[in-house]
Amino acid sequence: MNTEKLYRVLLYYKYVDIKNPEEVTQEHKEVCTKIGLKGRIHISKEGINGTCSGTVEQTDQYIEYMRNHPLFHDIFFKIDEHDGHAFKKLHVRHRPEIVTWRLGKELKPHEKTGTHLSPKEFNELLKKEDVIVLDGRNDYEYDLGHFRGAIRPEVETTKDFPKWIQENLGQYKDKKIITYCTGGIRCEMLTAYMLEEGFQDVSQLDGGIVTYGKDPEVKGELFDGKLYVFDERISVPVNQVEEVVVGKCYHCGTPAEKYINCKYDICHHQHIVCPECDEQHHGYCKPECEEKDRELQASKNNN
Structure with a gap:
């Protein structure tokens, strides 16, 4: 029986200075439309953030286009096989920020951000008692699945993080803190902001939960529940070692996902x-x- 999937989902980002983001956005939209991709791609003066789906052939065409792009040639693509498109439409938009933080000041994660940790390094630190593990996503994402022992941020959107950090983590500025998010992009700015605020030892999971779950050595260990994703799939499995359900039914409170x-x-x-x-x-x-x-x-x- 042939179990090979005909479609793929691409997740990627890059913080890089773009001098003409409106022009880059228009060109990108034309290319993606011609290829036949569907998904959401945001471009701003600070870089690109995208997740899109297409056939294997279409995604290969897109990756080839990006490999030849002067700004995006070294982007790392996180690739998931899928049965069909993970999106209904294509949206390529110019935005003030590729992730909405509204910090009130300009930070450049590609110049200064938290130390990047491999899945193995992150896994080893998860097992230490003197390390603070911070979930860099929204509260509803945490509720579906998270790393064991991670702090649940009481935030509904990314722009709520600065105030929450100031009110809840200020006393831990001299502690070792490791952060994680879906694909890595939110931790780039999150750790950059924390360093700017005086936190001394801040690191982030390189490639996010998506990369961690596919690592052949750690196999998603210590991630309980499922990963929330912003497409038609809604959730995907991570832990290949053991299955733990952490989500609870909104109505009755029983385990659910x-x-x-x-x-x-x-x-x-x-x-x-x-x-x-x-x-x-x-x-x-x-x-x-x-x-x-x-x-x-x-x-x-x-x-």
């Missing part, structure tokens, strides 16, 4: 749900949403 958006589009609240509650609550996060959605649909039908 399925993330859904509330069926009521005006609410659209994302929550973890077990199979029983998903069926019982018909995809809504609360009874009020189901009632309002029925009223809305009835109103549309009457008109």
